[in-house]
Amino acid sequence: MKTATGRLDPEQLAEHLDGRGEAAAAVYVLALARELEVARGELGVLAAFARTIAGLTGNGKSDNNTLRRQAKEALDTLRVTGRCPVSPSRRHSARRAGASSLTRCRHCHAHLRR
Incomplete structure (x- = not known):
């Protein structure tokens, strides 16, 4: 009943x-599995949209920032x-995110801990 993962x-x-x-x-389990896949897909779309916005250049306009x-x-x-999820090499590329000990991936903009 278990998969490889x-x-x-x-x-x-x-x-x-x-x-x-x-x-x-059994029907309930299958319905929940389908709902989970839909939610994961929607989350992926929303995350891609947030990455697009986060990748905008800061041109000094307060709305953009x-x-x-x-x-x-x-x-x-x-x-x-x-x-x-964005980099062609599938590897995070860290960039410093200010004075904190956290870095941010320059491709997907996710915070990475050191």
Whole structure:
């Protein structure tokens, strides 16, 4: 019932539940799995949009700088993955983010801890 990553496979779990006579639970598990995939897709689209805004140049206009700051704050709430979703090499490329000990990836703008 487990996949290579150690997570339960919803399809196999639903089959197992259905085999034990729990058809309603099997349908519920499959519906939750579909909803999770939709939510992950929407999160990916929103994250890509926030990365686009965060990548805008700071031209001194307060509106642009406010958008960039808000986009970077939104990106900071997302889980940082081991691979950069933007870089062609799939590796994060760290850039200093001010006086703190944190750095920000120059491709996806995610905060990386040192």
